[in-house]
Amino acid sequence: GMLRGRPEHTDMIAHSGTWHMQLAGHKEWMLRPNPAEAWPSNASLQDAMKRVQQNGRKQKDSDVDVSRLHITCRAGDLLL
Numbered sequence: 836g837m838l839r840g841r842p843e844h845t846d847m848i849a850h851s852g853t854w855h856m857q858l859a860g861h862k863e864w865m866l867r868p869n870p871a872e873a874w875p876s877n878a879s880l881q882d883a884m885k886r887v888q889q890n891g892r893k894q895k896d897s898d899v900d901v902s903r904l905h906i907t908c909r910a911g912d913l914l915l
Contacts (some may be wrong), residue, residue: 845869856915857908864914865903867891 840862846853855862868883891902908914 845872852915854913855908857912857914859909859910861907861909864906864908866906867903 867887868880874875874880887902889906891904
């Protein structure tokens with residue numbers, strides 16, 4: 836059956852990245868830049884937020900419009 840995902844959260848990891856492999860079924864990810872974290876010197880939070888605003892879907896989040904990128908992973912997909 837269908838499982839409900841976790842509420843919005845930030846994974847607390849002690850390394851430089853994480854990944855997801857979809858083994859069966861599908862999962863929809865709703866991603867947005869985390870303004871509370873440090874960004875690499877060659878990356879810009881402002882540029883990332885602008886891209887999400889342009890390409891994401893707006894959703895109400897506590898009466899505030901927040902844009903998120905929606906990515907659907909299907910069986911065999913790898914999200915890096």
